[in-house]
């Protein structure tokens with residue numbers, strides 16, 4: 241297999257603030273050889289996700305950072321080229337976690353076979369994969385939306401936010417989305433069927449959000465933090481639930497947060513409004529995975545839940561696409577066709 245070339249993108253340096261293209265390096269390497277129990281994979285699609293910004297940093301987090309010179313990590317859909325594992329044969333399509341590269345070996349035990357006839361294989365990285373599951377488990381377990389309640393979510397055109405709003409509506413709640421720019425807002429309203437969508441870049445964003453939530457907010461699914469949180473916070477109702485899923489507005493921050501310390505104000509509201517604020521990492525809810533897979537597939541088939549993918553062609557474009565993801569340049573689940 242030495243004649244094949246493994247194209248891979250490694251972490252060249254740790255960014256301070258916004259990542260730069262030079263923080264990544266494109267390399268050519270020999271294609272690895274599968275040992276007993278392993279398979280050799282040709283990567284077809286790579287998922288780009290906001291959490292990867294955390295892996296570029298050394299700051300203490302729930303997962304170890306990518307080392308300098310190491311291949312950037314990430315979820316992938318791949319084709320089996322060679323198999324030394326009894327459950328896989330050449331041509332099988334699998335979900336793996338092979339990172340930003342064109343070829344990889346993986347232990348058969350870490351792979352999930354995909355059925356291309358059941359759903360487009362890219363959905364294993366989006367609506368039927370980790371982001372869809374994040375929305376499902378975080379919203380239903382922590383958010384617990386009830387009929388007639390108001391659910392607010394930002395990054396509403398992305399894979400997590402779009403599923404949160406649509407599941408909220410399936411449960412009979414009102415979904416209010418927040419997105420950047422009129423094109424995304426119109427799409428979230430018209431295609432995902434949210435009841436209202438507000439552009440967070442509008443100068444009167446906070447007033448518009450208040451007007452879109454006349455009964456206050458019962459569930460705020462936190463994806464972004466920053467000024468969206470500031471606008472949402474005064475609108476929270478007594479007993480509101482806040483699944484804290486992500487804080488993408490601050491992933492590129494260097495740690496100096498502007499403005500006065502809001503913690504005493506926040507804590508007073510947590511107490512007097514009996515708020516529930518709970519952070520989570522989706523894998524904590526792994527026991528719900530079978531229910532998710534069944535329900536989500538049914539909602540998609542029934543047309544109750546729609547999704548949008550943003551597919552970029554070429555592994556070499558992954559750094560630029562990833563940098564754009566943190567600034568809202570993607571429009572839907574960001575995937576690289578390797």
Ligand code: NDP
Nearest residue numbers: 290395398399400419420463485486487488489521522568
């Ligand atoms: P998206 O595809 O929605 O991409 C991120 C979006 O965030 C951008 O498109 C942009 O949308 C929005 N955004 C960026 N900066 C800002 C800002 N300053 N203010 C408002 N919006 C901003 O991402 P995902 O759906 O994959 O992820 C959404 C969130 O969920 C992220 O915070 C991610 O880290 C988190 N997450 C958490 C998991 C967990 O286990 N806890 C698992 C998976 C995801 P726009 O143009 O609309 O502003």
